[in-house]
Amino acid sequence: MKQYIKPYIPLIIIEVLLIALSILADLYLPRLMSHIVDAGVLRGNVPLILNKGVAMIGLAALSVILMTVAGLMAAKISMGFARDLRAGLFSHVLSLDFPSFETFGAPSILTRATDDISQLERMAVVALRPMVRAPLMFVGATYMCLTTDVKLSAIILISGPMLLAVVITIARKSIPCFRRIRELMDKINLHFRERLTGIRVIRAFGKESYEDKRFDEVNRSMRRTSEQVNNYLITMLPAFNLIFNLSMVAVLYFGAGRIHAGTMEVGDLMAFIQYVVQIMFALSMFSMLFAMYPNAKAAYDRIVEVLETPPAKENVKVTLPEEGETSLVFDHVSFSYPGAERPVLSDISFEVKAGEKIAIIGGTGSGKSTILKLIHRFYHVSGGEIRLNGVNIEDISAKDLRSRVGYAPQKAMLLLRSVRENIGLSHDKPLSDGETDRYLSIAQAKDFVHAAENGMDATVSQTGKNLSGGQKQRLSIARALAKEPEVLLFDDAFSALDFQTDKALRRALAPMTDRTATIIVAQRVMTVLDCDEILVLDDGKIISRGTHEELMKSSTVYREIAASQLGEEVLYA
Incomplete structure (x- = not known):
């Protein structure tokens, strides 16, 4: 977090100086007023009243100007800090490995990047000036009270700690509640996201009422926790007012006695009262800070938790040569997901070279997609090793490794941008019409893209909601091809295609594969x-390996899979 605050330290120093000068002006005003009352009003010295009055107006105006500039600077500091923190958090999240990312979860990261950072920004905007002004004002006004009347200052030395004790006690009780509120906000975002993305499924199964009840549980928990926090904060103001009013009564009572005894002037008592008000105002600013602090502290801890999570490890030892025959080898690879009781993959060995095609087939949960995730190094193998062109992929930079791999995932995730930009995602410059057409043609997507308004420059909605499943898969395949990779990975990327499109696409792929x-x-x-x-x-x-013909003879599992499908697809062969 220090790296995001450091650039603003010079501005913060200027901010502190402006506030300190403003406080000096404010602290001198009661002294001027005391002099006007004792030497001017009580003695009828009109010229002194006018001269000191003009000085008071000048000091008040100076204080207002200084605080206005300080306010503008505080806004600049807080908003710039929030901007830098958002950018840093975004960049850091992109650098996390997948286990770390999944530990937090997308809804929680979104809450931290938006609501939590906004909470810190609001805290900085509102609290930066009071955070500096309150202690300086408290110390300065206390000093002025002591120099005005030491005995009367004993009242402040009693009431001040009482107020601080109230504020600190309430803050300590509030912090756990605010932390709980941030966690509940994560759950609310998760529920909303799940229901919005799965609205069709929920309605299709008539589960609206059930989902309402599940959400209501989280919502009610949020309400109870928020009410608890609010009850704590509500008690602060009455307690503050009680101590303040008792202090003022005590000051007036004992001050009147000292005036009657001739040990104190009327103007000094008025100045003393002003200093008491300034002390109480400083303590009220403290109370406001403590009211905001628990929520901001909870937000701060959650952001730091992400920022302190180490990024994906890079153990770069080798740079892959630009030339040479491509080969990808799995050498006795095993893998277990974090926290899993049993391995997902066990002793997987195979090799695929340039010009070769290997297929992986099996039941749901057999580990097929995990193999492709390991190739991308989204996860690290638990045993064995994966080699690309003879080099262990753990010794290659993630950027170098992934630049050589084209990937069409199981779920075709498209971005909110044009068709051309989606396909050319791996390129630094936009693809030309000819290049885009080439990849669209291979992926059997050219016809429906050109039929759309704006063609290749038509906008794809978020996650490709304006496209069918088959259209999204074809664009995802075109994006993988546009990378011109050494290794092509298709993770069930043809599942939404009809048989004729599947056959035409594989035929068009042949020259590239x-x-x-x-x-x-x-x-x-x-x-x-x-x-x-x-x-x-x-x-x-x-459990089995070979060509289709070999497996039909040797593998019972493969025969069962083939038999369950070929009856429907025999005309397509």
Whole structure:
């Protein structure tokens, strides 16, 4: 967090100086007033009243100007800090490895990046001046009280600590509640996100009432916790007013006695009262800070928790050569997800070279997609190693590794931008019309893209909601091809395509896959018939391998999968 505050230290120093000068002006005003009353009003000295009055007006105006400039500077500091912190958090989240990212979860990260940072920004805007002004005002006004009348100052030395004790006690009780509120906000965001994205499923199964009840539980918990915090804060103001009023009564009572005894002037008592008001105002600013502090502290801790999470490890030892035959090797690879009781993959070994196609097929949960995630180094292997062109991928930079791998994921995630920009995501410059057309043609997406208004420059809505499942998959495939990678990974990327489109797409892919090492994860047997080798996975292990013809003879599992599909797809073969 220090790196985000450091650039603003010079402005903060100027801010402190402006506030200190303003406080000096404010502290001198009661002394002028005391002099006007004792030497001017009580003695009828009109010229002195006018001269000192003009001085008071000048000091008050100076104080207002200084505080206005300080306010503008505080806004600049707080908003600049929030901007830098958002940018830093965004960049840091992108650098986290997947286990760390999944530990926090997307809804929680969104809350931290928006609401929590906004909470710190509001705290800085509102509290930066009081944070400096309150202690300086308290110390300065207390000193002025002591120099005005030491005995009467004993009242302040009693009431001041009482007020601070009230504020600190309430703050200590509030902090856990505010932390709980931030956690409940995460849950509320999670519920909203889940219900908004899954609204069709919820309505299709008639579960609106059930979902309302689940949300109501979290919502009621938020209400109870918020009421508890509010009750704590409500008690602060009455307690503050009680102590303040008792202090003022005591000052007036004992001050009147000292005036009667001739040990104190009327003007000094008026000045003393002004200093008491300034002390109480400083303590009230403290109370305002403590009212805001617990919420800001909870937000601060949550942001720091993300920022202090180490980024993905980079153990760069080797730079991959630009030339040479592509090969990808799994050498006795095993993998377990964090916290899992059993491994997802066990002793996986295979090799795929440029111009070869390997298919991975198996039941749900057999570990097919996990293999592709390991190739991208989204996760690190638990045992064995993966080598690209003879080099362990753990020794290659993530940027270098991923620049050589094209990936069409199981869920075709498209971004809110044009078709051209989505396809050219791996390029620094926009693709030309010819380049875009080429990849669209291979992916069998050219017709529906050109039929749309604005064609290649048509906007794809967030997550591709304005496209069908098959259209999204074809654009995802075109995006993977546009990378011109050495290794192509298709994670069940043909599942939403009809049989004819699937066949045409694979035929169009042939010239490109002749130059790449290709791995296809699929559920449909027809998608993998032309692969050089098919791996059959079951419970994270390779139980059979071979061509389609070989597996139909040797693998019971593969035969069952094929038999369940070929009856419907025989006309498509």
